[in-house]
Amino acid sequence: MNVLLMAYGTPYRRSEIEAYYTDIRRGRPPTKELLEELEERYELIGRSPLNEITYAQAVRLEAALNATLPLFAQPLGSSPGARVRGPARVYHGTKHWHPFIKEAVQAMAEDGVKRAVGIVAAPHYSSRSIAEYQEKVEQALEELGRPFEMRYVEDYYDHPGYVQAIATRVGEQLWRLADPEQALFLFTAHSIPERAAQDGRYQGQIRTTAELVAQRLGLRNWDTAWQSAGRTPEPWIGPDINERLEQAAGQGYKEVVVTAVGFPSDHLEVYYDLDYEAHNTARRLGLRLLRTRSLNADPDYIEVLRDVVSRRWAEFR
Numbered sequence: 001m002n003v004l005l006m007a008y009g010t011p012y013r014r015s016e017i018e019a020y021y022t023d024i025r026r027g028r029p030p031t032k033e034l035l036e037e038l039e040e041r042y043e044l045i046g047r048s049p050l051n052e053i054t055y056a057q058a059v060r061l062e063a064a065l066n067a068t069l070p071l072f073a074q075p076l077g078s079s080p081g082a083r084v085r086g087p088a089r090v091y092h093g094t095k096h097w098h099p100f101i102k103e104a105v106q107a108m109a110e111d112g113v114k115r116a117v118g119i120v121a122a123p124h125y126s127s128r129s130i131a132e133y134q135e136k137v138e139q140a141l142e143e144l145g146r147p148f149e150m151r152y153v154e155d156y157y158d159h160p161g162y163v164q165a166i167a168t169r170v171g172e173q174l175w176r177l178a179d180p181e182q183a184l185f186l187f188t189a190h191s192i193p194e195r196a197a198q199d200g201r202y203q204g205q206i207r208t209t210a211e212l213v214a215q216r217l218g219l220r221n222w223d224t225a226w227q228s229a230g231r232t233p234e235p236w237i238g239p240d241i242n243e244r245l246e247q248a249a250g251q252g253y254k255e256v257v258v259t260a261v262g263f264p265s266d267h268l269e270v271y272y273d274l275d276y277e278a279h280n281t282a283r284r285l286g287l288r289l290l291r292t293r294s295l296n297a298d299p300d301y302i303e304v305l306r307d308v309v310s311r312r313w314a315e316f317r
């Protein structure tokens with residue numbers, strides 16, 4: 001079994017931010033002001049741990065797949081040698097930095113991969129996220145003369161294991177609340193341009209994850225909100241988390257629990273947009289803001305990835 005695990009990617013050091021940002025902007029370098037603003041955001045959080053987390057997810061997913069697959073699919077014709085590897089191999093590639101998706105596809109082709117399942121560490125489908133990852137894989141395959149067949153996991157926003165993993169972490173915050181019945185639970189995801197959200201699929205999937213978690217915990221007051229809208233002139237879907245906090249204060253809430261359901265991993269958009277910016281907004285409004293911990297490379301999230309990837313792989317037969 002071969003898997004390509006993909007994620008957004010982040011620069012490893014400050015000197016790489018400009019090239020990274022240029023890649024996000026499809027080759028258009030950012031203005032000096034935009035670049036400085038992004039550099040400041042990274043400086044404020046220290047650095048983004050996204051690459052390390054994605055790597056850990058890939059290593060643990062490979063281990064989980066190998067632990068559940070029969071170790072030897074076929075009788076050994078000769079000694080496998082001292083380095084024992086299972087039949088599952090997980091590669092990792094990122095959308096905007098090294099190892100780029102293209103580099104991962106190249107490595108897979110060099111290893112003689114014939115079939116693979118692609119999955120993104122983002123459970124909700126949108127034309128500005130999952131579709132773009134798939135396009136990058138397809139483009140790399142095309143350039144290499146289609147060396148292997150690829151199938152994709154498009155989404156897993158309502159997977160019972162994913163819903164439970166989020167519910168577990170929201171549940172931990174209930175213990176910290178003065179009055180859980182009176183608190184507001186906000187579920188956030190990355191905003192996307194309105195133009196790309198017209199079919200409502202992305203918003204619907206985010207809403208479904210939030211609803212399933214709310215049902216599981218019996219939450220009384222909950223809603224969805226959007227975060228991290230890009231610095232572009234076009235309209236992005238809202239309400240933005242900061243606007244929603246203003247509204248919550250107006251509605252008389254004193255405590256708010258924020259859960260970034262669209263992001264399994266910690267990174268810039270969690271540490272800056274939620275832990276810094278939204279926290280400052282909440283403090284100004286006199287709200288107590290709690291954020292649930294992310295899934296990262298925790299066993300419950302790895303189990304979700306293992307399950308969805310295995311099911312997709314089985315469809316090759």
Ligand code: FEC
Nearest residue numbers: 008009010024025048050122128129190230231267268269
């Ligand atoms: O930790 C890190 O360094 C990376 C954090 C990061 C993640 C992430 C995930 C998503 N994005 C999505 C959509 C867009 C669209 C644009 C856009 C722009 C940026 C910029 C940075 C950035 N994103 Fe992001 N995103 C992360 C970081 N994103 C930095 C550039 C500065 C800015 O505009 O704020 C607009 C691009 C354009 O101009 O064309 C659209 C979506 C996700 C969630 C799915 C996924 O993880 O892929 C959707 C993590």
